[in-house]
Amino acid sequence: MLANVATKQDMPEAEAMQSTKPDLMTVEDAKALDTKSMAELFKDHINPGQFHFMKLLGFHKVKIETAEGMYYTDQNGRKILDFFGGFGSLAHGHNHPRVIAARQRFQDEDRHEIAIAFLSQYATALAKNLAACSPGDLDMVFLGSTGSEAMEAAVKVAERASGRKNCKVVYAENSFHGKTKGVLSLTDSELYQGDFQLVGNRVKVPFGDLQALSNAIKSDPDIGVVVLETVQGGGGIISAPESYWKGVRELCDQHNVLWVADEVQCGYGRTGKFYAFEHYGVVPDVTALAKSLGAGKAAVGAMIAKRDVYMKAYGSPKTAMIHAQATFGGIGEASVTAIEGLNVLYDEDLIENSARVGAHLIARLKQIQEKYPKIIKDVRGQGLMVGLEFQDFSQTMPMVLRPVLAMLDEKLKGSLSGFIGAQLLRDYDILVAFTEYNRNVIRLEPPLVCTKENVDTFCDALDDLLSKGIVSIVNGFIKSQAG
């Protein structure tokens, strides 16, 4: 106990009824924190280990004051072009004025938040909108707050509807479906899975390998659900051909297996269609959205299931309440935000923009790859979900750099993306995203409001940086560590 806090025994009875206000910061105090104090608080109360990585990349020196459209503005008035986009959470850009206005109206009108006791006009309208955006009879919606929660609901509805008593779930190598315990079991990462006790009824197959999926399903009648990201985001922007997805649909139909498409990162227009699976002319049995569904202002996740799948799982009065929403599912202002966000997505043709500007980004990156084939290994993706893979330098780093690199953190050895990302931020005011599963891949998921001019700014900066050559890039990074 803190020495200066009086105990209840020391106080007269009436005073003891009042709780002593702890040493709380106010919102104004929070706004005024500088980078040094934020670093101390982050290390003391959030994640000291993570701070180490932020420092390595120079991100700890930045305090974001405001954000608008494609840009952050830091404490020094520097504008930072956002090609990270919160891993696909910012389709509308930062602080879209229509989204802000809808939220403001909601507050000005003293609207209500909790959507549990009474029917909510906002939750029901959002569910209707999501059904309208979804092909086939993907009509039944569960609202939550995160992608993990949406995916938990997706796996649960499919498992119940599969009718298997000991239902097993197939998932893919290199998958990422979230970190809550159920979907963590389907997230193919030793790092994230750690030593946790995971859900046991699962079978892992290589992503994009129809034969492997077919062998698994045919050899085990307990398999009732297949869970796949349509484009693997955390895996480094990996997609599979149309023939694979058509095959997945057929296999699942033949064996009465339910297909769950995780569209948390690749959905919501990111690849140039509302859902990435729409590129392949197939419809899954269940899908999930989150990230940009909250229009960059709210935490909203959604599971969307085919009506018959939903009814099999939760359709009777006996089973209906197994699944009803959590406390904040369909909450008022978040739902209003998501409703306005969906309207903006279509009114401003952001899906079409994603396809058009994304094609320009990929074309320009391929030109840069041709110029620096020894540095860039691959450019891939669709729409504004693009992976830029650098050659692996762990074996081929120039001799002059090896002694200094040997002193660097294990995560950075031989990985160009760390060096390049750090310098894009420091010297070119551009933010990109790294990829946990493949340290050679930079993920580019800018807001869908991105223009061709934004793409040119990014590509010119990358070109300029790469023109300096590997030795200079690595030396520049090492100098920044000393500074």
Ligand SMILES: Cc1ncc(COP(=O)(O)O)c(C=O)c1O
């Ligand atoms: C494909 C995919 N599924 C699920 C999730 C989990 O979403 P959340 O972080 O909102 O729980 C993510 C998050 O990155 C994701 O990329």
